[in-house]
Amino acid sequence: MTKPVTLALCVALSLILKVSAPVQARNTVQAQSNPSNLNWEGQIIYQVMPDRFADGNKTNNAGVDPKGPQAWHGGDLSGLSGRLDYIAGLGATALWMTPVYPQVADVNGVAGYHGYWPAEFRRIDPHFGTLTDFTALSARAHRLGLRVMLDQVINHYGYGAAAQGQHPGWFHTQADCAAANTAQKDSVCPLSGLPDLNQSVPAVAELLAGNADFWRKQGVDAFRYDAIKNVDQGFLKSQAARDRAAGTFTLGEYYGADADRVGEYQKLGLSSLFEFSLQTALKSGIMGGQGLNPVRSVLEQDAAAPQPGLIALFLDNHDLPRFASGSLFEDQGQTRTAYALRALMTLKGIPVLWQGTEYAQRGGADPDNRRDMRFESEWTPGEKAVYDSARDAISVRKASPALSRGDQKLMPVPDSLANDLLVFTRSQGGKTVLVAWNNGKARRTYALTSSIADQTLTPSLFHDPGGKVQNAGLSAKASHLYLSLPAQTAAVFELKTK
DSSP, X not given: OOOOOOHXXXXXXXXXXXXXXXXXXXXXXXXXXXXXXHOOTTOOEEEEOXXXXXXXXXXXXXXXXXXXXXXXXXXXXXXXXXXXXXXXXXXXXXXXXXXXXXXXXXXXXXXXXXXXXXXXXXXXXXXTOOHHHHHHHHHHHHHTTOEEEEEEOOSBOOTTOTHHHHOGGGBOOHHHHHHOOGGGHHHHSOSTTOOBBOTTSHHHHHHHHHHHHHHHHTTOOEEEESOGGGSOHHHHHHHHHHHHHTTOEEEEOOTTOOHHHHHHHHHHTOSXXXXXXXXXXXXIIIISOOXXXXXXXXXXXXXXXXXXXXXXXXXOOTTSOOGGGGSSSHHHHHHHHHHHHHHHTTSSSEEEEETTGGGTOOOOSTTGGGOOOOOGGGOOHHHHHHHHHHHHHHHHHHHOHHHHHOEEEEXXXXXGGTTTEEEEEEEETTEEEEEEEEOSSSOEEEEEEESOTXXXXXXXXXXXXXXXXXEEESSSSOEEEEEEEOXXXXXXXXXXXX
């Protein structure tokens, strides 16, 4: 979502756009089921806000103001297509775009550059280009081995959208909101004053299902569903089943979701959710230096999810302040972001990187967190070092089936070390790696009792941490595991049978 506009302003807006009546949804699903498309474990998603990524066509820059933090900046599908090599070169395997359909006119000086104020759903906003540009982008992404995920808005239209006047029966009213009980408020009352769709109306459900079919035909492999907390649960369950039948991976955004919420929606039928509780724990524990115990607690809870390998893991996104800005000091923000990126790449789940996080781009709350993307020639040496660390960690993850798709088992550590040390194994197909995070501010050697007495361990698979490990046998069933780890880093060691 994006910065709210007050309800009073929403009410004051007139219907400023005219759109043609939406095409009715087809009753047939556009693709056949393909189970391999549904299991995204092992994927690495790169999130892009096209307006803030790259400008490839200057002719569609009407009303652009690159210095206005809430204005159009000129990024488009052509520019994004021209930079897909950068995304693939980082090691990402999937591209997630925020919405690209036509937006309502500026609201109180704020533009719909972000894509979450739709005027309609089956065209491309002229600022981004044309439908031909989109299909060319998706085709090029697929040639580069990138899956394509498109943001889908299913809760609302943009402020003052013409559909409000054309189809008033499609929307919840203030009377509906006032009459709703507590459990219904989220799905019936307007989100930030936006015209709230009533998905229980057959024509609305048909419209939204048809939107999904339309974008599948344009080469979309997956949908990120916005604001699912505010969507009718019956519709969401039906749509998730429909997407699954079409072989479409689905990722829901429930702001603040924890492991229990993730499990709830996976049982409802969505493939995955973003786990905000882990993001909070990583930011406080790694960037804030407050310890790893909360991270450990979240990981323990994740194990109970129906599909823990599909949980979306992230450090920041377009709705949150930048991870690197968790420190007032730019160099510290860079060092700890590099550490967090390495740590993220060791966890079970699907890592999601918001554009610029790979070089520790800074920024506060919306809209400061949506600064324009910068590329290699514009980076400082410190930013380049973060990027190199991120790319290395992604490469190591992709090369290791255990890291990318393996089971995850937390190892016990003494309570006195729990905030500074996290140790776990990842195992897949007979291969096992040992992961260790040192959250301390200095290099430290840890001695742990371990059950891996019959294993030897390689040097760290990551290039830069410089971690060392030694395994000394105590008995046939136990050993001492000595870990020598640099300050504030994550290391990965491959276990091999002696």
